[in-house]
Amino acid sequence: MSMNPSAMKSRTNVTIKDIARKLQLHHTTVSRALRDHPDVKEETRRLILATAQEMNYHPNTFAANLRNQKSNVIGVIVPELSHDFFSSIVSEVTNEADRHGYSVMICQSNESVDQENKNISALIRNRVAGVLASTSQFTINETPFRSIMDAGIPLVFFDRVCRGLATSKVVVDFYQGACQMMEHLIELGFRRIAHIAGPADVAGARERLQGYLDVCRRFGLPLDERLIVPGGFLAENGVLAAERLLALAHRPDAVFAVNDEVAIGAMIRLKEEGLQVPQDIAVAGFDNDKISAFTTPPLTTVDVPRVEIGKKSVELLLPYLEPAKTTPEPVIVRLATKLVVRASTGHPSA
Amino acid sequence: MSMNPSAMKSRTNVTIKDIARKLQLHHTTVSRALRDHPDVKEETRRLILATAQEMNYHPNTFAANLRNQKSNVIGVIVPELSHDFFSSIVSEVTNEADRHGYSVMICQSNESVDQENKNISALIRNRVAGVLASTSQFTINETPFRSIMDAGIPLVFFDRVCRGLATSKVVVDFYQGACQMMEHLIELGFRRIAHIAGPADVAGARERLQGYLDVCRRFGLPLDERLIVPGGFLAENGVLAAERLLALAHRPDAVFAVNDEVAIGAMIRLKEEGLQVPQDIAVAGFDNDKISAFTTPPLTTVDVPRVEIGKKSVELLLPYLEPAKTTPEPVIVRLATKLVVRASTGHPSA
DNA sequence: ATGAAAGCGCTAACAA
DNA sequence: TTGTTAGCGCTTTCAT
Numbered sequence: 001m002s003m004n005p006s007a008m009k010s011r012t013n014v015t016i017k018d019i020a021r022k023l024q025l026h027h028t029t030v031s032r033a034l035r036d037h038p039d040v041k042e043e044t045r046r047l048i049l050a051t052a053q054e055m056n057y058h059p060n061t062f063a064a065n066l067r068n069q070k071s072n073v074i075g076v077i078v079p080e081l082s083h084d085f086f087s088s089i090v091s092e093v094t095n096e097a098d099r100h101g102y103s104v105m106i107c108q109s110n111e112s113v114d115q116e117n118k119n120i121s122a123l124i125r126n127r128v129a130g131v132l133a134s135t136s137q138f139t140i141n142e143t144p145f146r147s148i149m150d151a152g153i154p155l156v157f158f159d160r161v162c163r164g165l166a167t168s169k170v171v172v173d174f175y176q177g178a179c180q181m182m183e184h185l186i187e188l189g190f191r192r193i194a195h196i197a198g199p200a201d202v203a204g205a206r207e208r209l210q211g212y213l214d215v216c217r218r219f220g221l222p223l224d225e226r227l228i229v230p231g232g233f234l235a236e237n238g239v240l241a242a243e244r245l246l247a248l249a250h251r252p253d254a255v256f257a258v259n260d261e262v263a264i265g266a267m268i269r270l271k272e273e274g275l276q277v278p279q280d281i282a283v284a285g286f287d288n289d290k291i292s293a294f295t296t297p298p299l300t301t302v303d304v305p306r307v308e309i310g311k312k313s314v315e316l317l318l319p320y321l322e323p324a325k326t327t328p329e330p331v332i333v334r335l336a337t338k339l340v341v342r343a344s345t346g347h348p349s350a
Numbered sequence: 351m352s353m354n355p356s357a358m359k360s361r362t363n364v365t366i367k368d369i370a371r372k373l374q375l376h377h378t379t380v381s382r383a384l385r386d387h388p389d390v391k392e393e394t395r396r397l398i399l400a401t402a403q404e405m406n407y408h409p410n411t412f413a414a415n416l417r418n419q420k421s422n423v424i425g426v427i428v429p430e431l432s433h434d435f436f437s438s439i440v441s442e443v444t445n446e447a448d449r450h451g452y453s454v455m456i457c458q459s460n461e462s463v464d465q466e467n468k469n470i471s472a473l474i475r476n477r478v479a480g481v482l483a484s485t486s487q488f489t490i491n492e493t494p495f496r497s498i499m500d501a502g503i504p505l506v507f508f509d510r511v512c513r514g515l516a517t518s519k520v521v522v523d524f525y526q527g528a529c530q531m532m533e534h535l536i537e538l539g540f541r542r543i544a545h546i547a548g549p550a551d552v553a554g555a556r557e558r559l560q561g562y563l564d565v566c567r568r569f570g571l572p573l574d575e576r577l578i579v580p581g582g583f584l585a586e587n588g589v590l591a592a593e594r595l596l597a598l599a600h601r602p603d604a605v606f607a608v609n610d611e612v613a614i615g616a617m618i619r620l621k622e623e624g625l626q627v628p629q630d631i632a633v634a635g636f637d638n639d640k641i642s643a644f645t646t647p648p649l650t651t652v653d654v655p656r657v658e659i660g661k662k663s664v665e666l667l668l669p670y671l672e673p674a675k676t677t678p679e680p681v682i683v684r685l686a687t688k689l690v691v692r693a694s695t696g697h698p699s700a
Numbered sequence: 701a702t703g704a705a706a707g708c709g710c711t712a713a714c715a716a
Numbered sequence: 717t718t719g720t721t722a723g724c725g726c727t728t729t730c731a732t
Binding site: 088 | 363409410411412415416421431434437438440456458465468476501614641
């Protein structure tokens with residue numbers, strides 16, 4: 001077997017010196033021309049640009065970055081890239097970063113603190129210009145993230161943040177979202193509302209629980225501990241939680257789940273039991289996953305502005321990336337949620 | 351307002367020279383120690399490592415990469431990161447790359463050839479060690495991808511490939527998947543099966559159509575052009591296609607859609623029309639999106655091994671990244687699909 | 701408008 | 717075992 005042609009091609013890339021040699025110029029002139037420095041004769045400039053193109057020149061960012069002590073890469077850390085929620089955000093981040101001339105280096109922690117620390121090291125080693133991060137479920141120790149800042153790399157958190165660090169943050173007002181949903185359910189006449197809660201370690205889950213509790217209290221609904229079922233963020237958690245609720249002597253007339261996936265898991269189990277949604281029991285979720293519009297019945301949920309999260313995160317990071325005399329003060333942006341009413345709630349049986 | 355402390359911190363990073371100065375050693379010795387070079391006294395080595403840690407040293411990859419003429423970054427180009435299908439693959443790629451010491455730089459083309467070309471340039475400029483790519487829907491000109499190879503960067507395609515380039519590829523046997531589904535439908539007794547096709551530009555969509563046609567022919571089913579509705583990959587396309595099928599004098603008894611999203615769009619429209627799925631009309635999809643298990647009825651579909659795609663792509667790329675005397679021959683891996691039977695097909699009415 | 705020299709942080713060949 | 721020297725490709729003074 002002979003080697004294929006491309007494999008035999010020399011890996012030596014064209015440099016500004018190659019261009020300079022060909023044109024009988026000094027490589028600094030070439031460098032200037034390529035970066036539109038004014039001190040280059042228009043004619044030379046055009047010649048250099050044409051030759052660069054023709055020689056298939058691609059600037060070596062390593063060399064430029066080394067020299068300039070900066071890079072054009074934004075590092076992103078998310079818990080799970082395969083999760084709809086995070087991939088939407090990363091997608092927006094990538095587009096926005098690109099618009100501003102930055103590439104994106106992506107890391108996922110897989111909800112592991114260990115992996116998260118490795119990700120942080122990798123991003124520091126790669127001298128990324130800035131980092132956008134959403135922490136793992138189990139991140140308590142903020143030191144690793146602090147080391148990003150210690151390395152002089154600007155850091156912005158989104159969604160899941162380290163409270164103790166003085167950086168910009170983009171968070172979602174989960175409390176408000178939970179309140180919206182609870183008010184909606186109560187308005188429809190539901191009185192015995194269960195909550196399938198998320199992991200207690202996650203601030204956003206706690207906020208939702210707090211919203212549930214506060215609205216119950218505000219409307220004088222009896223607080224029944226058995227109506228609050230702890231769990232995780234997965235559909236299975238919803239199935240199991242539904243089982244526990246079905247076992248109650250006095251069943252709830254509505255279920256507010258910590259997210260759509262859990263709500264769907266619960267709904268499936270409730271329907272298996274022969275209950276009609278929403279006639280026998282209403283079900284509501286959170287997050288407005290794509291999937292929630294396609295369930296039967298379609299799921300009432302709370303929309304979390306993912307695109308906005310991604311856009312805003314980049315926006316908050318950018319000022320730190322441009323060399324400036326004054327470093328901007330950290331900002332905390334709290335984004336509003338929006339109630340999305342669909343058929344899974346609706347008029348209660350009585 | 352005073353500046354926050356971290357912002358005031360010098361951006362100057364610790365280098366091997368700083369460590370050397372502190373220990374009264376030469377920086378090359380430090381360099382050796384940090385890379386476990388044998389020619390360093392154990393005692394010195396330990397001292398250096400401890401000091402590095404203490405001084406919070408992070409190797410500068412720019413400098414190392416510049417010197418070594420290589421990087422530790424794998425570039426990935428996908429059409430849409432927010433799409434479940436691609437984000438699952440990228441997730442797996444990221445994990446696998448990480449396992450082998452590589453970081454991942456992510457680019458999305460947003461199905462735009464222009465953006466794709468920009469992505470390619472960015473990856474070449476960043477001197478990534480290798481590229482994994484899935485082309486946009488409209489990529490016809492293969493030159494930009496060839497320029498990756500011309501730059502001496504190994505390239506592996508997955509899912510959507512450039513046929514003309516002699517690189518390794520990971521593809522899915524969509525033809526086989528379509529055949530599996532059609533045989534399933536025919537086995538259940540359906541005889542008038544419609545196909546909601548994808549964009550004719552996408553090879554995978556054409557393969558599915560071909561499978562549909564071949565199986566129809568093989569079983570002697572009448573080929574009715576009106577039963578083949580062209581479209582895209584979105585739910586709306588399914589809704590519109592369903593409308594066209596409903597308008598037919600002789601309606602189909604089953605619908606095989608190019609993917610789950612389209613199938614769900616169609617199903618929604620069919621149910622609106624008062625038709626029962628699968629009693630009045632069966633519906634089948636393709637891809638096994640997460641969502642397909644949660645529709646009512648759950649959707650029969652064809653599983654595409656995303657994790658396997660990601661894993662295999664990295665596996666095919668890796669040998670090209672390690673410096674070796676012989677460059678491996680390009681390999682084309684064709685992954686099998688798997689029929690997933692759920693309730694949306696089922697026994698036909700008669 | 702162009703050239704010369706220096707250096708970013710690192711590694712590899714060679715010298716001691 | 718450690719130190720010396722040179723250079724990866726680029727940009728930024730400073731000189732011409």
